[in-house]
Amino acid sequence: MTQITKVxxxxxxxxxxxxxxxxxxxxxxxxxxxxxxxILKGGAVFMSDLMREITFPVGIDYMSVSxxxxxxxxxxxxxxxxxxxMDIRGKHVLLVEDLIDTGxxxxxxxxxxxxxxxxxxxxxxxxxxxxxxxxxxPIDYSGIDIPDEFVxxxxxxxxxxxxxxxxxxxxxxxx
Numbered sequence: 001m002t003q004i005t006k007v008x009x010x011x012x013x014x015x016x017x018x019x020x021x022x023x024x025x026x027x028x029x030x031x032x033x034x035x036x037x038x039i040l041k042g043g044a045v046f047m048s049d050l051m052r053e054i055t056f057p058v059g060i061d062y063m064s065v066s067x068x069x070x071x072x073x074x075x076x077x078x079x080x081x082x083x084x085x086m087d088i089r090g091k092h093v094l095l096v097e098d099l100i101d102t103g104x105x106x107x108x109x110x111x112x113x114x115x116x117x118x119x120x121x122x123x124x125x126x127x128x129x130x131x132x133x134x135x136x137x138p139i140d141y142s143g144i145d146i147p148d149e150f151v152x153x154x155x156x157x158x159x160x161x162x163x164x165x166x167x168x169x170x171x172x173x174x175x
Contacts, residue, residue, distance in 0.1 A: 004152060009144055009168035014126065014154055017143045018046070021124060022053020024141060025094065032119075034092045035059040037084055039109070041163065042098035045155035046126045050096060061086045065105055078108045093118040094141075098155045099127040103137035110137065126154065127168065 025034075034054075038047040040062050051058055064082035093113050100106055106123050113121040124141035131148045150173065152158050153165030162169070 003172045004162065004165075004169040005172050006170050007167045008146060008149065008151055008170050009127070009154075011166040013144065014166075014168070015049070017126065018049045019053055021126075021141050021143060022050055022055075025050075025124070026053075026055040029054075029092060029094075030056065032092050033059070033090075034094060035061060035086060035088055036094050036096050037088075037113075038062045039095060039097045039105075040064040040082065042155040042157065043096050045163070046098055047096040050124070059086060059091070061088075063109075065109065078105050088113060089117040090119050093121045095121065095123050097123065097125040099129065099151070100125045100137070100139060100142075101129050101132045102134040104135055106139075107135045107137040127151070127156075 036047060036051055036058050038044055038060065041064070047060070051060065061084040062082065063080070063084050066079045066081060095106060095109055097106060110121050110123065122140035123137065125139055126143035128139060128142050128145050129148055130145055146168070149170045150158070151168050152162035152171050153168045155163050156168065157163045158171050158173070
């Protein structure tokens with residue numbers, strides 16, 4: 001049985017932090033060719049909001065990567081389900097993620113895009129669980145640190161449910 005129990009991050013908190021991140025990114029990448037790469041499916045809501053806060057034209061692409069499956073904990077095995085379509089050689093890449101947990105997926109992707117000769121590869125996330133980190137992956141634009149709770153909403157799901165919630169909720173799962 002799955003039950004959402006309480007709001008962890010409000011809609012207003014999310015919107016405020018997205019505005020701040022958009023301003024930081026706009027300042028840091030002014031005059032550069034920037035490509036936002038959304039890590040699907042969870043990052044779609046965040047990237048949609050974030051790109052509207054960036055003050056210059058950006059390229060966008062999408063990548064589907066999994067380390068969870070239908071589980072509430074990361075397996076540590078990274079699977080690329082859909083790769084990007086764009087050639088990112090010589091372009092500045094910003095990986096846009098919903099939640100960084102262990103850091104393994106983002107470390108893998110950062111190395112992958114460096115091999116593909118991106119001018120730079122940086123990471124942006126709306127949510128971060130520092131207590132769960134297994135690798136020290138640098139997060140260049142970090143939204144909100146959260147405790148080690150399983151969460152849904154604002155693009156995050158449990159078994160493809162709850163992505164549409166405008167807040168971030170704590171989930172309790174019981175068999």
